[in-house]
Amino acid sequence: MYEDYFSIDDILSTQERIRCQLLVDVPKLGFLESSSSSSLNDDKKDQKAGSNLSSLTANTKLELPYWMVYSICNCKTRFASLPELPSIYARIQRQIFDADASVVDLAKQAPHFYRQGRHLLELNFDEKRQVATTLLKTYQQRFRSIMDSAFHLVLSNDHHHHESMKQKTAKFERQEKIVLLLGQAAFRDYDRLINNETKQMLPPKIQGMTNDLTNVLAAAINRKRKR
Amino acid sequence: MDIDEVQYLSENELISVIPNFKHPEINLICGSVGPFLPLIPLQVPIWMAIHLKESHRCRFVCPEWLTLDSVQELLKQEQQQATFTSMPNPYVFILSQTIMNVALEDVPNGDQIRLLMKDLWDLRLAKLRSSIGNLALSGSLYAKVTHLTQVEICLIRNFLKTSLKHIAQLQDVVPEE
Numbered sequence: 001m002y003e004d005y006f007s008i009d010d011i012l013s014t015q016e017r018i019r020c021q022l023l024v025d026v027p028k029l030g031f032l033e034s035s036s037s038s039s040l041n042d043d044k045k046d047q048k049a050g051s052n053l054s055s056l057t058a059n060t061k062l063e064l065p066y067w068m069v070y071s072i073c074n075c076k077t078r079f080a081s082l083p084e085l086p087s088i089y090a091r092i093q094r095q096i097f098d099a100d101a102s103v104v105d106l107a108k109q110a111p112h113f114y115r116q117g118r119h120l121l122e123l124n125f126d127e128k129r130q131v132a133t134t135l136l137k138t139y140q141q142r143f144r145s146i147m148d149s150a151f152h153l154v155l156s157n158d159h160h161h162h163e164s165m166k167q168k169t170a171k172f173e174r175q176e177k178i179v180l181l182l183g184q185a186a187f188r189d190y191d192r193l194i195n196n197e198t199k200q201m202l203p204p205k206i207q208g209m210t211n212d213l214t215n216v217l218a219a220a221i222n223r224k225r226k227r
Numbered sequence: 228m229d230i231d232e233v234q235y236l237s238e239n240e241l242i243s244v245i246p247n248f249k250h251p252e253i254n255l256i257c258g259s260v261g262p263f264l265p266l267i268p269l270q271v272p273i274w275m276a277i278h279l280k281e282s283h284r285c286r287f288v289c290p291e292w293l294t295l296d297s298v299q300e301l302l303k304q305e306q307q308q309a310t311f312t313s314m315p316n317p318y319v320f321i322l323s324q325t326i327m328n329v330a331l332e333d334v335p336n337g338d339q340i341r342l343l344m345k346d347l348w349d350l351r352l353a354k355l356r357s358s359i360g361n362l363a364l365s366g367s368l369y370a371k372v373t374h375l376t377q378v379e380i381c382l383i384r385n386f387l388k389t390s391l392k393h394i395a396q397l398q399d400v401v402p403e404e
Contacts, residue, residue, distance in 0.1 A: 114397060121400045132401040136366070139397055143363040143390060150386060151356060175393055183386035189230040190382055193321065196328060 009174060013112035014119055017063040020073065020080045027055035066119055073123050082125045086110075089117060091127070094134045101141040106173035113173045114139060139176075146176050150183025228384075233377045237318035238274040238325070243288035246279065273322070277329050287333035292316060293323055295336040298343045305350050311374040320348060320378050355379060359387060363394060 004010070056062070061083070064072075072079040087093060088110040096104060106113045117135045121128060149168050172180060239257065245268045252261040260271050268288050271279070279285040291297060292315035304312045316322060323344050331337045355375075362370045 114393065118396065118400050121402075128402050132397070136394070136397040136401060139394060140364050140366065143394075144360050146390075147356060147359060147363075147386075151352070179386060179390045179393070182389055183383075186230075186382045186384070186386060190378065193230050193234060193378075194324065 009112065009115055013115040014066040014070075016066055016086070016112070016116055018066050018069050018082070018086055018120075019061060019063050019084060020069050021083045022056055022058055022060045022062065022080050024077075024079055025055060025058050026079070029056055066116070070119070070122060082123055085125065085127070085131070086116075086120070088113065089120065089131050089134070091130075094130060097134050097138045101138040102145050103171075104138075105171045106176070107171055111174055114175050142172075142176065146172065146180050147183065150180050151187065228381060230378065230381050233318070233381050234321055234325075237321045237377070238277070239272055240316065240318060240322060241270040242273050242276050242290060242326070243268045243270055244276050244279060244285040245288060246285045248284050273325065277325070280329050287326065287330040289334050290322075290326070292319065293326065293334060293340060295340055295343075298340050298347070302343055302347050302350070305347055309354075311351065311354060311372065313374040314376050317377050319376055320344065351379065355383065359383065363390060366394065366398065 062080075069080065069082070073082060084090070110116060114135060117131065121132055145168075149165070169177070169180060245266060246263040247265050248263060249265060250261060250263040252259050255272075257272065260275065261269065263269065276285065276287065280287065292301075297315070301312070301314070323340070327334055327337055327341060334340065358370065358372060
């Protein structure tokens, strides 16, 4: 599932907090509860004296980052369960995606919609299949508008055009933006070709050759020509 | 392969030129060229033709596919067919560009041909877009597209590759019934 250990997108998308419910009592981890989360920033001494020694009882609802939820929900003795999905994957939102996926402002509501969704599907919950199909359908439906933006919005540089492009692409989620940029880069390359701005092919540089040496060589070649 | 490399490769295609000088055969890695005799047309690689033209040592013979009639014919076929039609040369769009930049006076009706080529390009781009859209929407594993030119492939390669990867990743996580 993880693309790469250091993939910044993976790190960011697993950072999102997910609501889960404890199934067992957990002693001494009271500071995990969001109401006392400020104590995390305090001194350690303060924490020892304070709320962190209190225990969490079963059935407490917590908001934990995904990477932690994954570990405690998927191990042998289950410590927690997932009573509800994050709102963007919930049933009501899925119906909105079904109606028209292209109007949803994913950049604002879930900047890592697809990646986060794929991570989420590693957990166990009832509506897995529906969530997965919604992810796929949403991408396919929104693909058309990504492609149109990629193909059309590069050609001019004026300010007005730039603004309208910003408006159109503002709703794109992170992965969609990457695809958009790739498409636009190709068209910018083509424009360079049309305008005769393609780069000149240069002979490969010889590894380890210092600048002085190249100059000496060039001078030698010039001298030869003069003869 | 980016567009610079496509352009580089395109200049290896052959074109007829009429030299105005005399020179024995030149042996190159890609093959021998020549001998050059004044007013006798011969085939040379385009990069050499460009160089000769810029030093006023030759005249281009307009390739058969770059005449007004043949370009009009191409455009007509492209309009009639729903799928892509075959192009006379895999680098047709780059080469017409190159030739008309270097030797516009050797191409009869050059300006008109330029406009027609632009129409042809736009038409093919529209077809390309609709076929990519259908492919992504259908979720099928592959699509067979023939007669694409090198520039067009180059234009959509990264874009299509990445978006198909995303779709495949999302298809992977749909649980089996």
